[in-house]
Amino acid sequence: MRVNTTEPDFLHILQQSYAGFVSSSENPAIDFDVEITQPLIDEPDADVEVTHSCGRWSLQRGDFRAEWEPGKRRGWVRQTANPYAIDSVLRIVHSLVLAKEGGFLLHSASAIRNGKAYLFAGESGAGKTTISSLAPSDAILLTDEISYVRRQNEGYAAFGTPFTGELAKLGQNVSAPIASLYLLGKGAENRIDPVEPADAARSLLSNILFFAKEEELVQAIFHSAFEFVKRVPVSRLTFVPDSRVWEFIG
Amino acid sequence: MSTVYVARNPRVAARILDGEMMIMSGRDSTLFTLNRTATILWQWADGTTPLDRIVEQRICSEYNVEAAQALQDAEALARELASHEILEISDQPISEPAVLRGDRQ
Numbered sequence: 191m192r193v194n195t196t197e198p199d200f201l202h203i204l205q206q207s208y209a210g211f212v213s214s215s216e217n218p219a220i221d222f223d224v225e226i227t228q229p230l231i232d233e234p235d236a237d238v239e240v241t242h243s244c245g246r247w248s249l250q251r252g253d254f255r256a257e258w259e260p261g262k263r264r265g266w267v268r269q270t271a272n273p274y275a276i277d278s279v280l281r282i283v284h285s286l287v288l289a290k291e292g293g294f295l296l297h298s299a300s301a302i303r304n305g306k307a308y309l310f311a312g313e314s315g316a317g318k319t320t321i322s323s324l325a326p327s328d329a330i331l332l333t334d335e336i337s338y339v340r341r342q343n344e345g346y347a348a349f350g351t352p353f354t355g356e357l358a359k360l361g362q363n364v365s366a367p368i369a370s371l372y373l374l375g376k377g378a379e380n381r382i383d384p385v386e387p388a389d390a391a392r393s394l395l396s397n398i399l400f401f402a403k404e405e406e407l408v409q410a411i412f413h414s415a416f417e418f419v420k421r422v423p424v425s426r427l428t429f430v431p432d433s434r435v436w437e438f439i440g
Numbered sequence: 441m442s443t444v445y446v447a448r449n450p451r452v453a454a455r456i457l458d459g460e461m462m463i464m465s466g467r468d469s470t471l472f473t474l475n476r477t478a479t480i481l482w483q484w485a486d487g488t489t490p491l492d493r494i495v496e497q498r499i500c501s502e503y504n505v506e507a508a509q510a511l512q513d514a515e516a517l518a519r520e521l522a523s524h525e526i527l528e529i530s531d532q533p534i535s536e537p538a539v540l541r542g543d544r545q
Contacts, residue, residue, distance in 0.1 A: 388460040388473075395464070395471055405451050405466030412453035412464040419457075 191280065192218035197226050203273050208352045210363045220258065220283065224267045224276060229253060240282055240402040247402075249282050251275070258283060281336065281353055282401050289407040292414050293340040295399040298371070299355075300332040300348045301325050302362075303440030306369035307348035309337050310427065311397045316374040317429065319356040324433045329440070333361040336399065341414075342367065345421050369440075371418075372427035380435050383426045390424035391415050446494075446518050446527050447487030447534040454482070463526055472526065477503075478517055485527055487534030491515060 192215065195201050205212060229252065238251045247265075249256040254275040258265030265283075269275035285295045298311035299318040310321050322334035332338075332348055335355030340347050346368045350361035373385060373393050385393070394415045400408070429435040448454075451466045461479040463472045474482060477499060484494045495511045503510070521527040528534055 386458060388457045388462065391455075391457055391462065392471065392473070400469070403468065408464065408466045408469050409451075409453040413455070416455045416457060 191220045191222060191283070193222050193224055193276065195224040195226070197224075197271070200224070200226055200271055200273075203271075204276065207273050207277070208360075210360055211350075211352045218263075219287075220260075220263050220265060222256075222258075222265045222267055222279070224269065226271050227268050229270055238278065238282065238401055240286075242402065242404045247283075247286065249279055249401075251278060254279055277353065281399065284338070285400055286402060286407065288338070288340065289400065289402075289410045289414070291341065292410070292417065293338075293346070294411055294414055295353075296337040296339055296394075297335070297397040297399055298337045299334045300337040300361075301439075302330040302332065302348075302364065302366040303328065303436075305366055306440060307332065307366040308369060308439050309339075309348060309371040310374050311337075311371060311393065312374035313397075317376050317431065318374065320376075320431045321374065321429065321435065322355075322359075324431070324436060326433065326436050329436065330362050330364060331359065332364070334359060339368070339418070341417075346418060368422050371422055371424045372439075373424065375426065375428045376431060377428035378430065380429050380438060381427075382438055383428070385424045385426050387419050387424075390419040394419060394424070442531050444491040444515055444518065445487055445489070445530050445533050446481065446485040446491055446522075447530075448482060448485045449525055449528060452526055465525065467525065470524070472524065477514070478521060481514060481518055481521065481527070485518075487528075487536075491518060 236252045241248045245261050247258045253272055254267055254269035256267040256279050267279050288294050298309045299322045300307055300309045310318055312318055319334050322331055325331055332350040336351050336353035338349040338351045347365050348368050349365040350363045352360050398411055400411050452463050454463045461474040480498050484498055492511050495514045499510050500507050518527055518529050522529040
């Protein structure tokens with residue numbers, strides 16, 4: 191994606207926020223023109239709204255309003271100078287693009303170890319930030335918050351993202367085939383327990399980030415979750431918050 | 441009790457995994473897990489088979505229940521599933537679900 195702005199300060203923020211994920215592609219899949227404005231509506235904490243009509247996606251929250259026409263590969267964003275606004279727009283657009291391709295954004299940390307990617311999913315407080323911060327030096331952190339999951343060959347691959355959580359540390363811009371998804375929970379001992387496929391699908395669906403109510407894409411996400419649990423082992427990882435948990439990973 | 445027909449809503453996504461039928465509403469992403477009886481109803485809800493025949497042939501044969509009571513329970517269940525827009529229920533055969541008919545109106 192290419193983000194165009196005439197605001198030097200905002201450009202500088204973007205370059206810092208997405209360091210490692212910035213390139214000079216001349217032929218982007220999507221071109222977004224960003225205009226910095228005052229707050230758009232009187233409800234800065236309003237939930238995000240994502241709607242689709244006549245080939246055009248509309249995205250709106252208190253701090254941004256955006257439109258994207260996939261057919262023209264163009265969009266625009268009007269937002270406050272807050273970098274979280276463009277971050278949200280990019281997350282939403284990526285979630286829509288991935289849904290059509292059989293992938294998804296997952297509320298999970300992820301890391302590569304020994305050439306394989308491992309995902310650690312859970313709600314806030316489950317331990318995503320903790321397990322990310324405990325990763326050994328030979329593990330490559332992809333994200334501590336939002337994993338980027340795509341279909342690849344007969345399986346799935348995880349890609350690094352600049353979408354950070356509490357750790358506020360950018361992931362590496364690399365990818366690897368996914369070896370396992372762990373459903374995180376903190377406990378008195380480190381242990382891995384199997385998860386029944388139906389439970390795995392339910393847990394996966396509850397952690398997929400998807401903002402649109404468009405029926406076709408909702409169905410696509412639903413089926414993608416089932417395809418994922420057919421191809422990727424899903425286990426429950428209970429862990430004591432110290433580095434020994436990584437002896438179980440990879 | 442009048443004859444009742446049930447039809448699956450084609451706009452919900454459904455998958456069965458390890459015997460558990462899961463259905464997601466395309467409208468609001470609500471996820472439902474159906475019990476065994478609801479799964480049978482869903483699977484045989486073709487819009488043309490009367491509910492009493494589904495109960496007689498598919499439910500009474502699986503459970504040792506009295507037919508009249510089973511039909512009463514099945515109709516209540518079908519109406520609940522219809523309230524979530526998982527099934528459509530009608531006193532006439534359903535050749536085309538309402539959600540698809542609505543597309544052309």
